[in-house]
Amino acid sequence: MTQAIVGVFDSFDEANRAVERLERAGIARTDIQVHGRDSSAATYDTAAVADRRPEGEGVLASIEHFFSNLFGSNDRPEEIGHYHEAVRRGSALVTVEVANEAQADLVRAELNDAGAVDIDERVAQWKSSGYAGYDPSAREYTADEVAAERKAFPVVREDLSVGKREVQTGGVRVYSRATATPVSETVNLREEHAAIERRPVDRPATAADLKEGFVEIRETTEQPVVSKTARVVEEVVVGKEATERTETIADTVRGTEVEVERVRGEDGTLRPPSTPTKPI
Template sequence: MVQTVIGVFNSFEDAQRAQSRLETEGIARADMQVHSSNSGATPGLSDDATTRSVTSETAGDRPHEGVVGGIEHFFKRLFGSSDEPEEVGHYHEAVRRGGALLSVDVNDETAVERVRDALYAAGAVNIDSRVAQWRSTGYTGYDRNAPAYTADEIAAERKAFPVVQESLEVGKREVQTGGVRIYSRVTETPVSETVNLREEHATIERKAVDRPATAADLTEGSVEIRETQEQPVVAKTARVVEEVVVGKEASTRTETINDTVRGTEVDVERTAGSEDGSVVPPAKQPPL
């Protein structure tokens, strides 16, 4: 079953650019139609035209009637003569206010979402948001007899008031908060140890005797006695008794950032009309 997806654009040129973009994405131009009242478009209106535009040359002295009739004919082909939903009037209103419609016939139901996304990516406006904007200025519904917007009225309505909203972006950076530096040096500490030392000394002992002398007693000889003593011997042996391991460990913490962001809001104020048709300016507010 063929489904028709409709995108609303601010101008005929925007719709044409979107049509060209969708064509590069594989959508046949024969499946797309642009509906607009743009006076700079190619004149003519036919059922098989891919661009539908009505100008004063094709609509006689009442170009708006030709525009209304052409778009009504398109929607009657979609919904029939009596089953048009209420939203259809909003599409009529978009064209009356200088916009354009780009309709795409989709034969594959699985491609409907892709076509809808492509229309938004090409610049299609959100019709619900646009209707809400119209209602804030007094719009209550589409009036077939209301005249089309003039170029000045279109320019006035399209005047942009930027709505600015700041966002808070919190990142993180690494900073050096300190560190540890390790030094290795040689130290000297006085120590004392006790050791027992042995000494050997020669002793001479004389004692009185009285016995007869023998031949052995009359021989010469000598005896040598060595004296010894122990002395302390000092040796040093170095042993590793401790190691200092240097490293680092990571931890995380959560910190809440409190700040303020700025933004702008756009207020819409209704102005009353006077009996002569002029606009009564709003009352001046007293100075702050």
């Protein structure tokens, strides 16, 4: 059984972007219609269904024609009037005819992802300012009235993000140089010298005393001998070691808060809001 899925968008351009998403998802263009006013206040509809509208038909009349084909003129659901009111207030409708529930789920998902508004929430906002139901005789909103109704006050919150970066804080440079240091050592040196001693003697000479001969005595002396041996007595190891510390960053984040204040009507009474505001 064929059914219609309706998506409400705040602008004609958003509605057209939703149509592009639906086409990429496999929905036939002939099953899609857009009802709304573009920047030049013209009515847009797909070429495939343009011949089903009377020539010169306005936006609201086009919507009426579409829903009349679906529901007839009597016993319409209440939300049909809400869709008329949305277009009167500057919104655009995307209507899609689907053949089965699987296709309906796909269309709903694509319309939501494209930014379709919640019509129930939008109606609740209208009712808080006096809306009681769609009035076919009411004039369409001007561009200024649409902008004023949808004026948004952003609620801003700054987030503090703390990261870290590595900076150079100095270091060490190690050199290896040759050195020369004067040193002195004491050494005992020994010398041997020939000792000649003459002493007076008075005795008779013998044959041995008359023989020729000689004795040679070597004189010696010790001289210092210097040798050097290099030994490694210490090593300087160059490297890095890492330590960690925890640092608390204190700062101030900015933001804005939006307060909603009810104002008195002409009779001096305050009307309670239709839905409570919730902090973000």
